[in-house]
Amino acid sequence: MQKKQRLQAPTGMHDILPEDQPYFEKVYATAKDLATFYGFSRIDTPLVEDAKLYEKGTGVTTDIVEKQMFLLRTKGGDVLALRPEFTPGMARAYLQHGMVNLPQPVKLYTSGPLFRYEHPQAGRFRQFHQVDLEVFGDESPAIDAQVIQIFYSLLKELKIPHLTIEVNSIGDNQCRPYYKKLLVNFLRSRQYSLCLECRRRMKTNPLRILDCKEEKCQRVRAQAPQIIDHLCDKCKTHFTSLLELLDEADLPYHLDPYLVRGLDYYTKTVFEIIPERAQPQEGGKPSSLAGGGRFDTLVKVLGNKDVPASGAAAGVERIVFLMKELGMSVQISQTPKVFLAQLGESAKKKSVKLLEELRQANIPVAESLGRDSLRAQLARADKLEVAFTLILGQREVLDNTIVIRRMDNGIQETLKIDKVVEEIKKRLKK
């Protein structure tokens, strides 16, 4: 005998159980409505992409590429990665299908699972889901504002309270290299006041030192030059105009000069939407529900075409977690209001056909064909909290009738079986 081995889902990956599905459906449905309204078209890209896509797109010095990719090798020797984020795949699809030749901007949305190999903890999993929007071919700050607006509205519609929008600009290829030098020069003199990780970052990705959570690094950065004071004219105008648009739209933003985000491709606008926790928990800081920004150079990096772009994504599990924490009850999937009980072989046979007739009439109906006693079937009907139970027994089969029973007061009447669909429809309307 083999040792019995307990099989379970891999670390950081979870089953989304039936009782949680309504929450996920609600998030997806709301996102779909919003995206559709704002002119986004659905696209689905593969779960795996060539790992090089992320190395080039997301950036080799980012945590995501450096240590969080699930890699697999094909028989032919290609190295593929389970997608750790959507944006590079979306950009690849845009290029591959010649969407540069479509009327611009091209607005795309998608949703689905993403994979990052990291230590799971609250609100952070190895397989998780995002809703993602990308706009290609438009450099206007109005697009950035619209993307922010959509994600803010999404969270609002899902009734997540106390949202803060953190925004910043991290410049572009004109001004950022200059600022980086400025920053590194400033930091060099105080590098021994920085944490080890940040000392390493000075060479690889100095901007990230700005959002280091170490207290000593934060003390240093308080003295550091801020990027918004060193934007080139173009970026400055873009950012000013974005803030005006946000003001105009009454979006409650907060300018966080240290927000830089961990992905290489961002230019100009970056933002995150952060909730206030319903129940402040010890130690648990609120993590962002949505984040994104502008990435005007990504398409160029991947396909040598100059296409400005902007986009963002929201974490579905995190939103669902909050909805549940807030005690929100969500009911989407239509639960049956009718139960069909049967007694005896002939009735059971007839039930199969009747069920199908009810289905075609779009009446959700539950049954328990495996149970024979009426008592057990009614108990089941009760548990399901249906409004009516149809009872079909030997007698009824002979008379071509059926009994309809109100579950709230037990009153029942007998009617002709060919009238039952119509009658149920009528009663359910009330």
Added chain:
RNA sequence: GUGGGCGUAGCUUAGCGGCUAAAGCGUCGCUCUGUGGCAGCGAAGAUCGCGGGUUCGAAUCCCGUCGCUCACCCCA
């Protein structure tokens, strides 16, 4: 990568050296063979995460290991 917490029925837990590992919820059945909610009775369901050690005896003590979880880092 680095730390803390936790592993006993499907779920929540009790038991912390000694009968056949216990209860509540849930599931199924019976009382009640054509009438639910209540109640009573009963059944199924656990090699106490796994391996080793100590002991006459281990779910319980010790060591190891695996898994889960929380936190740091980073992010959605």
